[in-house]
Amino acid sequence: MGVFSVSFISKAARSDFGSGIAIALLSLTYALSYGALLFTSPLLIPYIGYAISAALITTVVTGLAIAYLSGIKFSIAGPDSNSVAVMASLFVLVAQSLNDSGLGGETLALATLTIMMVITLLTALTMFLLGYFQIGNFIRFVPISVAGGFLAAAGCLMVSGAILLATGIDPMNPSNFEALTDLQMIKLLTVCGLAVIYWYVSTYIKNSLALPITIFASIFIIHGIFALQGISIAEAQKLGLLLEVSGDTKLFIPATQSVFDTLTLATFIEFLPETIAVIVVVGLAILLIIAGIELERNFDSDLNHELKIHGYAIGLSGILGGFAGLVSLSRSLLNVEKKSRFPIAAVLTTILCGGVFMVGADAIALLPQISLAAMVLFLGTQIAFRWMITTFNTLDRLEYMMILVIAGTTLYAGFIFGLGLGVVAGCILFAARASIISIVRSQLSGEAYRSRVVRSPDEEAYLDGAHKTIRIYELQGFLFFGTAHNFYTLIKEQLEDTDDEVRHLILSFRHVSGIDASAEQILQKIFYAADKHNCSVSTIELPKRDQIRVARLLHRSPALIADQNYAAIYDAMEAIEESMLRERAFDAVGSLQRWLELRFDDNQTAANLFSILQPEEYVDGQVICHQGEDADEIYFLDRGRVDVVSHDMPGQAFRIYSYMRHTMLGEMGFVRRETRSADLIARGTTVIYTLSRETYEKLEKARDPSVDALLHLISVTLSDRIISANRTIGELQS
Structure with a gap:
């Protein structure tokens, strides 16, 4: 038994370690790619080391925090492509605005990182408050078309950022391609080729280590080509083939390096709407990722708790110089089969990213721009393809068109305009769809x-x-x-x-x-x-x-x-x-005998029965018979009103029916020899004629025709009630 336990534990540990290595390599790859994407502005590229370091910090901090705190025990977190794409497009605008105001060099990079820290802390606070006040589930009401439009735009921005990172040309302005050099064309084609290879490996090779190995292999192959061509590291950096890192430090420490001057604060306020867009995208991404995990694993998670712990993790990341990191769908599902409660994948990711972080600029400077750009292009194309192509067959045409419109508007006019359009379009679509549903x-x-x-x-x-x-x-x-x-x-x-x-x-x-x-x-x-x-x-x-x-x-x-x-x-x-x-007068008194004549269709039989009935007058509220008593009488109501009141629910009387003049009561219990199922209570002055069981049995023994006529009256009365009930049931069913 002991040998079996050791063998099982060893096997489980090997299994966890193997998937942990794959997740760590993927996390490192994503961190390097997203860090490079974050500073794609030409004004920020020389200081890209700061962004890569921030991405490594985000991967380590959010990965460990969410692995330990999340209710989804196999969670793996790190930088998210959607939020990074939005922040990258924002930082292009921020850097340009700061540069137009006279800021440049490393000071501009530090001011941008300061704004990044503020955005991160605001995002953390928002996620925490959504979870703390138990209102996170409201995010689930965001239409899939609105969320899809935002994420499709984020994927397109990643594609744009990849091209900008590889060639230095902004693809959002097509006229820039007229001045494309041969080197830029070669770099662009190489990036596209590598992105296709990454896609093929991730799609058709199921081994979890295949993609990170392919990415790192491409880095070594590129360096091998440089060596064969006699291109030095410095020359490759000068040609834009490798990352060119400048500055003495690549670690942004918010406590000592933040730039809280008037210009930075004014720039942050200027781009506050875009900050709101970042927060919205983070919230939507968390919702969609967790929903994806729930669908894949067939369980329900506590979204409010997940938002709250994301608030903790993102806040800690911002304080330490990182940005918003979220749970990852692909890497979490890769980690779902782990046997141990110990977060092996998160720890291995920390060790690997920490090692690269410790080496610092020397390692970062060896990264080929085209490899990182190809990774960003691959990821961005995946996102854009999913929301702009795949959804064509999964959503109805109206929702699909909304995705395209919101994505196009966001790319053309910015995330705030896209957000406004998405909210308005979502409300109109909901109102239109809800109006179709009949109330x-x-x-x-x-x-x-x-x-x-x-x-x-x-x-x-x-x-x-x-x-x-x-x-x-x-x-x-x-x-x-x-x-x-x-x-x-x-x-x-x-x-x-x-x-x-x-x-x-x-x-x-x-x-x-x-x-x-x-x-x-x-x-x-x-x-x-x-x-x-x-x-x-x-x-x-x-x-x-x-x-x-x-x-x-x-x-x-x-x-x-x-x-x-x-x-x-x-x-x-x-x-x-x-x-x-009230619109018509009816004969109200002195006609019970006439009613019996009409019902019996025999005046003599009706007169005989009427002559043996015992009349009695009741005042308002007087009980004629009580629930539970023997049903030894049939009642004929001459005038007034009788309520049938049940006491089956303790302490709560319930009126079942009311009977008006020229009606018969109590016949079912009488015929079935049962007890009364309810009270009979007079409402107003009421006159009732009673046929006792003793009198009935005498008539029956004497073979009086009144007995047959009475039984016929009872059967007709019950038939009328059944017909009425069937008519109501048929109406309800139709």
């Missing part, structure tokens, strides 16, 4: 959805024709100008349809999460349209705040709006039915 959860007519009041046959017959003038709309979601306007159009068309008269509207807000001001104004238009067509409007669970606002818009009393607001659709239907019945 009508269900649409019913009064013919299928009745109140919980059982009425006499003559009233039911009258309401059967009147119910078709009722429309019920159950609304859902958030009501804003887009969705509310579509609903208003629907209501207006139905009100104007002369072939389908609508006299009563019921609007249920039970499933509505919120209503904005513009939607309230559209509700006002619905009320006005209903008034114009002599149609009433009842609401269900309209919040008190919205009742007051609607009343104010309609110039009506809030009490009036409140009177038309009900707790349930059944209550609104009951109120509408009562208003309909």
Whole structure:
């Protein structure tokens, strides 16, 4: 057992060490490439050693911090291509602005690095606050098209930076290529060739060490070519083939070398909008990278925690002279199979980057510009290809066009203009898409959805024709100008349809999460349209705040709006039915025997049954029978009203149904010989005729025709209720 454990541990350690070496080499390669990209401005290239040192510091600090603090235990962090591309384009503008103000040489580089430090600390603070106040998940609401447009622009900027690093020509100005020299052409073609080789190796050779070995092999081959051609290191630097590093120190120490003068602060304020763009890109990159890890590994991470620890790591990096570093998707997934809890990859990366950092300018000066430019070109092309080409088959055409428009706008007018366009376009796209979604959860007519009041046959017959003038709309979601306007159009068309008269509207807000001001104004238009067509409007669970606002818009009393607001659709239907019945007079007293005659279709049988029923008068609130009692009576309601009230929920009485005149109650429990399932309570002065079980059994024993007639009445009554229920179910299903 002991031998097996040692063997397993040794195997796990070898596995972790192998992937750790690959990750360390990749991290070093990226650090060198991104550092070179950061200072692509011709004014900053002589001091590129500062940027490479800053990239090495970022790789070490963020790599260790995030490896230890992240909830994603296999996280590997370092400089991110997207944020570096944005900062690189920003530093070109910053350096030019500082130079126009009379600053030059190493002082200009230090002032630029000072602005970099401030941007880094602001980014760290923003990420920390987003995580600390648990609002980081709001980043998840950024549309993929907006994020993709930004990242596509970042990829294009990396491609531009690679060409600028290799040739010294800004590709954003095509006229510059007219003066392209033979040497610059050779360098450009070599960079493109190397980038293709890097792409082929990373795509078709699955060994994790293949790409870093290829990159370092290209560096040695280039030096071998220099040796064969008799080109010295100094001559290669003079020709722009190797990095030319000047200055005594290549380490930027913020505590002692920061330049906080008026010019630097004024320049920072001048480019504050671009700083916001950097922060936005960092936030989006963190979101997309973590989302990618979640999808690949099928788990959910705590985004707020990850933002907070990124705030720690980025802040520490800024204090020590680095910049924003983020968790890396590719390197983290390469590290996902590690067996040990010890962050071997992060430690090996620290040792390797630390060794290069200690050697300093001597090692940096040996780096061929074309190798680093090819790496930047390869990475930038990958990003741009992913968002501008691959998404063509994964996104719909509207979102894909948004990516291209936002990317093009960002490249042409800058990240702030692109950010503004992205926010506006995202909002418009969301509003347009949300407007397509119907806020009508269900649409019913009064013919299928009745109140919980059982009425006499003559009233039911009258309401059967009147119910078709009722429309019920159950609304859902958030009501804003887009969705509310579509609903208003629907209501207006139905009100104007002369072939389908609508006299009563019921609007249920039970499933509505919120209503904005513009939607309230559209509700006002619905009320006005209903008034114009002599149609009433009842609401269900309209919040008190919205009742007051609607009343104010309609110039009506809030009490009036409140009177038309009900707790349930059944209550609104009951109120509408009562208003309909008031339009016609019905025989209200002295007609129970006549009702029995109509139901039995035999006057003598009805008279015999009526003669043995026992009448009793109840006052308002008096209990006729209690839930749980034996069901030994059938009740015939002559006049008044009876509520069926259940106490199944302790401490909370619930009205199931109400019965009006010329109806029968308690027949199911009577026939099934069960106990009462609810209380029967009189509302107002109520007269009830009762048939006891004792009397019924006497009639049954005497084979009285009244028994058969009564059982037929019960079966017809139950059938009517089933038909009504089926009609409602069918309406809901449709």
